[in-house]
Amino acid sequence: MAYYELLANFVARDLKTKYRGSVLGIFWSLLNPLLLMLIYTVVFSVIVRIPIKPYPIFLLSGLVPWNAFAQTLTSATTSVQHSANIVRKVHFPLEILPLSAVATASVQLLISLVLLAGLALVFQVGIGLAILFLPLLVILQLVFSVGLGALLAAVQVFFRDIEYFLSVLLTVWFFGTPIVYSLDLVPARFRPFFQANPMAWLISSYQDIWFYKRTPALVPLLGFMLVAVATAAVGLLVYRRLSRRFAEEV
Numbered sequence: 001m002a003y004y005e006l007l008a009n010f011v012a013r014d015l016k017t018k019y020r021g022s023v024l025g026i027f028w029s030l031l032n033p034l035l036l037m038l039i040y041t042v043v044f045s046v047i048v049r050i051p052i053k054p055y056p057i058f059l060l061s062g063l064v065p066w067n068a069f070a071q072t073l074t075s076a077t078t079s080v081q082h083s084a085n086i087v088r089k090v091h092f093p094l095e096i097l098p099l100s101a102v103a104t105a106s107v108q109l110l111i112s113l114v115l116l117a118g119l120a121l122v123f124q125v126g127i128g129l130a131i132l133f134l135p136l137l138v139i140l141q142l143v144f145s146v147g148l149g150a151l152l153a154a155v156q157v158f159f160r161d162i163e164y165f166l167s168v169l170l171t172v173w174f175f176g177t178p179i180v181y182s183l184d185l186v187p188a189r190f191r192p193f194f195q196a197n198p199m200a201w202l203i204s205s206y207q208d209i210w211f212y213k214r215t216p217a218l219v220p221l222l223g224f225m226l227v228a229v230a231t232a233a234v235g236l237l238v239y240r241r242l243s244r245r246f247a248e249e250v
Helices: 002-019 025-047 055-077 084-089 096-122 129-158 162-175 191-195 198-212 218-243
Strands: none
Touching: 002 096, 025 055, 055 096, 055 129, 055 162, 055 198, 096 129, 129 162, 129 198, 129 218, 198 218
């Protein structure tokens, strides 16, 4: 029970730190995806003219979970490094550090999903029964984020270049995931490379339930489930092994 309270305190600290001095505070969690939606909508539906309507809902159904994923990895990667004073002086389960980053991002994800639900009604897309799969997708995303975030956080302690490499990786990964475009717009010869991307499996499942209002395709969903569980197992194992030396390195 004490560990749950400690985790809650870390999450509260992260949220307060993130929005300290901001007039709108946590409402930036709503405004950020909304502003990005407006920019991408103008670029890809007015200038580039991607034939997807209503494009804002298609875009947000992938952009909202992606933003949460990217923010989670970014904050989780430096979570140990930024808590160096605590790591050196206080004994506690160090797994709480990347977990708090994931939990903080999950709060922002849930707020953004409320925005997405409202816009789905505004654009008359509606919300179908497939929305019942949404909790499963969120849980799988968090499991995957915990594993990958813990792995990167552990490696970052020893190799400080990881956070800079990650920013480049996330940019490439974003455009290699069908978020601003649909997979059927990718030339057939390149499509297998995009289909091998685990985040494409997750994002397509989100698009299924929000934009197409249908049950997520079974193969991508099961594939991502296996990847998420395996990543969590490997990531947490590596994190525990390396955490014995954190106090010496940070």
